[in-house]
Amino acid sequence: xxxxKKLNPxxxxxxxDDWYLHTPPKQKIKHWVAGRSAMETAxxxxxxxxxxxxxxxxxxxxxxxxIAPEFVTHFDAHGGEGRNHDLFIRAxxxxxxxxxxxxxxxxxxxxxxxxxxxxxxxxxxxxGKIKTNAGKRIEDLYARLLSGRFPEDHPxxxxxxxxxxxxxxxxxxxxNANRAIFIVQTLLTDSIDLKKYKxxxxxxxxxxKLFSNEQFTExxxxxxxxxxxxxxxxxxxxxIGKYDVG
Numbered sequence: 001x002x003x004x005k006k007l008n009p010x011x012x013x014x015x016x017d018d019w020y021l022h023t024p025p026k027q028k029i030k031h032w033v034a035g036r037s038a039m040e041t042a043x044x045x046x047x048x049x050x051x052x053x054x055x056x057x058x059x060x061x062x063x064x065x066x067i068a069p070e071f072v073t074h075f076d077a078h079g080g081e082g083r084n085h086d087l088f089i090r091a092x093x094x095x096x097x098x099x100x101x102x103x104x105x106x107x108x109x110x111x112x113x114x115x116x117x118x119x120x121x122x123x124x125x126x127x128g129k130i131k132t133n134a135g136k137r138i139e140d141l142y143a144r145l146l147s148g149r150f151p152e153d154h155p156x157x158x159x160x161x162x163x164x165x166x167x168x169x170x171x172x173x174x175x176n177a178n179r180a181i182f183i184v185q186t187l188l189t190d191s192i193d194l195k196k197y198k199x200x201x202x203x204x205x206x207x208x209k210l211f212s213n214e215q216f217t218e219x220x221x222x223x224x225x226x227x228x229x230x231x232x233x234x235x236x237x238x239x240i241g242k243y244d245v246g
Contacts, residue, residue: 001049003067007090013069016042023069026084035191041086041105042069044187044245052243056183056224060099062091075163075170075232076140078133083167086185090175100172101181104164107189108196111203115162116155141166145230146210154210161207165240169232179227179237188246204242211240 005011005022013019016039025031025038032039044050049065071088072081089101104111113121115138123135138151141162146154165182172180184204186197205218208225216225219242226239 001065001067003045003069005068006071007066007068007088013046015046019046019069025070035107035189037086037105037107037109037187040107040187040189041185045069045087050185050245052222052245053183053185055222056241056243057091057099057101057181059224060091060179061093062099063094064092066090071171073167073171073174075166076137078137078140080133080137083163083170085164085167085171088171090177098175098177099179099181100168100175100177101183102164102168102171103183103185104160105185105187106200107187107191108193108200110160110196110200111158112160112163113158114155115151115157115159118159119151119155138162144232147213149210157207157210158203161204165211165230165238166232169230169236169238172236173233177236179239181224181239181241183241183243186242186244188244208240 002009003013005013011022013022019042020032045067066089068088069086071085072083073085074082085102086105087103089103091099091101119135119138138159142149142151145162145165168180168182208219209217212225212228219225219240221242221244224239224241226237228238229235230238
């Protein structure tokens with residue numbers, strides 16, 4: 001296992017100071033707090049590959065893991081921010097085949113805005129003559145990931161789950177991987193709000209049910225579901241997982 005900035009061995013991350021120096025969270029010191037997801041993700045992975053993660057990916061016989069915190073993937077042509085993977089992992093099996101793994105790490109933080117809420121923000125920007133392609137991006141994400149459904153018919157989906165899947169698929173293509181895995185990792189720290197934790201699980205289940213066309217109605221702790229075949233630039237094998245740590 002190796003941890004570095006942008007998968008660059010010349011910029012290794014070996015301790016908390018390195019992690020914050022090279023790959024701070026988006027809100028920097030505001031989000032670098034003991035008991036919350038950014039710092040606790042660092043604390044967890046600096047100790048080595050978590051057993052919960054190892055158990056989840058064991059079926060793929062992966063032997064090496066190159067890890068990049070706060071890794072950014074641009075997944076469409078609409079500009080703006082790309083997908084910010086809390087952790088991106090380039091994993092290889094004995095034959096050198098690559099698996100691209102995107103981890104969304106939480107304590108009890110939400111999966112971003114609901115699409116319906118985000119759409120209202122977009123409309124306010126457009127009324128204020130602020131240019132944005134975010135509305136078009138949402139429409140494209142629904143078309144490509146949710147079987148051509150329309151955002152207005154399913155406004156309760158969390159935006160971050162859509163971009164998380166899109167980023168995993170796009171980076172898998174960038175890395176010439178033969179599969180993509182998107183994992184939600186929940187850190188059960190002393191500061192967790194159990195009500196918010198349960199709400200996140202409901203939000204994830206809602207997404208899974210819609211994404212899988214009700215093939216799956218929920219995803220449980222330690223479960224990996226798939227494979228799904230999703231076409232981004234080309235058909236890609238996709239798996240979705242969820243595990244708790246702590």
